[in-house]
Amino acid sequence: MDxxxxxxxxxxxxxxxxxxxxxxxxxxxSPKEIACKYxxxxxxxxxxxxxxxxxxxxxxxxxxxxxxxxxxxIAALMGSGVxxxxxxxxxxxxxxxxxxxxxxxxAYTPLDISGDYLxxxxxxxxxxxxxLTLRPLVGDFTRPLEIPALSTPSRRAGFxxxxxxxxxxxxxxxxxxxxxxxxxxxxxxxxxxxxxxxxVRLHAAYNDAAGVTALFNKxxxxxxxxxxxxxxxxxxxxxxxxxxxxxxxxxxxxxxxxRQTVTLAGRHFEFAQGEPxxxxxxxxxxxxxxxxxxxxxxxxxxxxxxxxxxxxxxxxLESR
Ligand code: AVI
Numbered sequence: 013m014d015x016x017x018x019x020x021x022x023x024x025x026x027x028x029x030x031x032x033x034x035x036x037x038x039x040x041x042s043p044k045e046i047a048c049k050y051x052x053x054x055x056x057x058x059x060x061x062x063x064x065x066x067x068x069x070x071x072x073x074x075x076x077x078x079x080x081x082x083x084x085x086i087a088a089l090m091g092s093g094v095x096x097x098x099x100x101x102x103x104x105x106x107x108x109x110x111x112x113x114x115x116x117x118x119a120y121t122p123l124d125i126s127g128d129y130l131x132x133x134x135x136x137x138x139x140x141x142x143x144l145t146l147r148p149l150v151g152d153f154t155r156p157l158e159i160p161a162l163s164t165p166s167r168r169a170g171f172x173x174x175x176x177x178x179x180x181x182x183x184x185x186x187x188x189x190x191x192x193x194x195x196x197x198x199x200x201x202x203x204x205x206x207x208x209x210x211x212v213r214l215h216a217a218y219n220d221a222a223g224v225t226a227l228f229n230k231x232x233x234x235x236x237x238x239x240x241x242x243x244x245x246x247x248x249x250x251x252x253x254x255x256x257x258x259x260x261x262x263x264x265x266x267x268x269x270x271r272q273t274v275t276l277a278g279r280h281f282e283f284a285q286g287e288p289x290x291x292x293x294x295x296x297x298x299x300x301x302x303x304x305x306x307x308x309x310x311x312x313x314x315x316x317x318x319x320x321x322x323x324x325x326x327x328x329l330e331s332r
Contacts (some may be wrong), residue, residue, distance in 0.1 A: 048292035083113035168199035189309035226251030
């Protein structure tokens with residue numbers, strides 16, 4: 013047992029219950045949809061890690077390079093003795109760069125929806141950072157939640173990398189930033205945001221040659237089969253991810269390749285040939301459009317870093 017590692021604490025209801033409701037509700041809608049947060053069971057989280065390594069998916073390596081290049085400056089802006097709270101922690105790889113640069117961090121609090129995955133990755137981190145207090149929380153940060161105070165509370169600094177903010181519609185993204193601001197009790201937020209760019213490059217990032225994004229997308233159906241006893245035929249759906257240039261977003265769908273019926277919990281759902289099931293949007297921002305949204309959410313944008321090709325941006329926002 014690692015002494016610096018607190019027990020996994022669940023702070024919102026289990027996502028498994030809501031997955032059933034979400035799929036039943038989403039399949040009854042027109043157009044059909046399933047929320048993208050359900051991609052991230054253990055299998056989906058591992059597929060997402062593979063996406064991050066793909067040559068076409070420039071986001072991760074560009075953001076990591078930005079973090080490495082500016083870690084000293086970021087650490088100085090965060091200040092010393094902070095509790096770093098990561099929203100949607102995933103593989104915990106990027107935070108290592110911050111932890112290595114941070115001035116005497118009080119604790120690291122990763123929050124993730126996938127408890128199984130979080131408990132695996134957090135154990136490895138605890139072994140590598142034996143002096144750091146680690147407090148893993150399982151929860152859904154897309155819902156209002158309370159982050160419990162530490163026994164000796166300190167200033168918080170939020171970390172929200174990977175342009176996950178782009179997976180929310182702009183209004184929901186602003187509401188989320190507002191909630192994060194309140195969770196941070198006056199602390200700042202470091203957020204990674206993918207930028208508007210050449211549509212061909214964006215299209216390639218979500219339609220990789222190795223087909224990993226297609227597997228990631230279809231894992232939603234595989235998950236419904238595994239967890240809910242649905243009978244989706246994965247070969248009867250195609251991954252489809254066009255860039256909607258007018259709305260500045262990638263839209264991701266699973267398109268039914270034939271007329272078919274899917275059965276789940278005793279209910280039958282008809283799919284027409286060519287009917288889409290919407291699974292994700294990934295909004296892209298300009299530096300200015302993101303800063304405007306952050307201001308409307310009650311933050312003051314203090315610093316922004318971007319790469320030479322202006323593919324990706326990292327913003328340090330302070331609470332007003
Ligand atoms: C997590 N999120 C920011 C990714 C994105 O790029 O929107 C999820 C993803 N979907 C397909 N590829 C990656």
